[in-house]
Amino acid sequence: MLCVWLRRAAQVIDDRQDSLSVLDAVIGDGDHGANMARGFRAVAGKLDEPPPDVAALLKLVGMTLISTVGGASGPLYGTFFLDMGKAARDVSALDVPAWRTLLAAGVAGVAARGKAVAGDKTMLDALIPAVAALSGTQSGPDTPQALARAAEAARQGAEATIPMIARKGRASYLGERSAGHEDPGAASSALLLTALADTAG
Numbered sequence: 568m569l570c571v572w573l574r575r576a577a578q579v580i581d582d583r584q585d586s587l588s589v590l591d592a593v594i595g596d597g598d599h600g601a602n603m604a605r606g607f608r609a610v611a612g613k614l615d616e617p618p619p620d621v622a623a624l625l626k627l628v629g630m631t632l633i634s635t636v637g638g639a640s641g642p643l644y645g646t647f648f649l650d651m652g653k654a655a656r657d658v659s660a661l662d663v664p665a666w667r668t669l670l671a672a673g674v675a676g677v678a679a680r681g682k683a684v685a686g687d688k689t690m691l692d693a694l695i696p697a698v699a700a701l702s703g704t705q706s707g708p709d710t711p712q713a714l715a716r717a718a719e720a721a722r723q724g725a726e727a728t729i730p731m732i733a734r735k736g737r738a739s740y741l742g743e744r745s746a747g748h749e750d751p752g753a754a755s756s757a758l759l760l761t762a763l764a765d766t767a768g
Contacts, residue, residue, distance in 0.1 A: 568661055568766060569624055570614045576762040577607035583758060590751040594738035599640060599751040606636035606644070621661070625652030625669075639736060640752065643677050643690065650676030663713045667701040670717075674698055681735060688733040688745065690752035696724035697760050711767040718757070718764035725753035 580587070580603050587600030610631050618624045625648050633645030654672035658665045674694045683689045700720035701713055726749065733745035736752075 569621060570617055572763050572766045573607070573614060573628065574611050575766050576759050577604075577611040579758050579762045580604050580607050580755060587751050587755055587758075590749055590754055593748045594733065594741055594745050595751060596638060596737065598637065599755065602637045602640055603644075603755050606632045606641065609635040620655075621658060622652045622655040625649070625655055628652075639681075640755075643681055643752070646676040646680045647673040647694075663701060663710050666710075666714065666717075667698060670694070670698050670701070683735045686731065687735045688728045688731040688738060688750045688753075689735050690750070690756040692728045692731070692750065693721040693724040693753040693756040693760070696720035697756075711764070714760075714764040714767045718760040721757040721760040725749060725757040728753045 580600075584600030584604040587603060588597055589600075591597050591599035610628050613627060613631060618627055629645045629647070629649035629652060631645075632648060633641050635641070636644060651669040651673040654669050655665075658668065674691065677694065678684065678691060681689060681691075683691055685691055685695050697717040697720050700717040728750040729748060730746055731750070732743055733739045733741065733750070738745045738750070
């Protein structure tokens with residue numbers, strides 16, 4: 568499932584790279600979409616012979632993104648997958664509790680790396696609601712529905728960044744002028760969760 572998700576994510580981000588860069592052009596460097604597309608193309612290129620276990624695969628994804636995605640996004644997304652990989656060592660099946668554990672670990676890593684919290688107008692504003700949507704959900708046949716709820720929460724979280732004033736990253740230099748625009752990192756994070764939900768169903 569992981570390889571299917573990552574290939575789907577690469578496709579979705581490639582399809583949406585222009586819109587992501589348009590978002591970034593307003594409050595950033597304007598290259599978020601191109602950088603993310605390049606990174607996930609590199610990830611997809613390594614999936615023909617993936618590592619044998621979940622932890623090793625997630626580590627490979629993280630290292631690939633760090634080395635191929637420019638700007639701040641590379642270390643942040645790389646950390647997200649690397650910390651998911653660390654948490655995956657204790658995971659035996661990719662059910663809802665496992666996804667909750669993996670995503671929560673990734674979110675904690677991003678928060679520590681970026682020194683950011685909810686409301687700072689970052690990718691965390693999409694990822695934190697996604698993890699919250701999985702809380703209290705049990706494993707079983709509801710896994711696709713649970714991941715769909717997480718993806719919807721991420722989408723809504725990304726949209727909720729529009730009125731926020733950025734407190735982290737390049738967008739924070741704009742102060743109040745950063746309000747009125749969706750954060751590109753939150754938007755790309757929501758795309759990742761959407762791709763996961765699509766492949767889980």
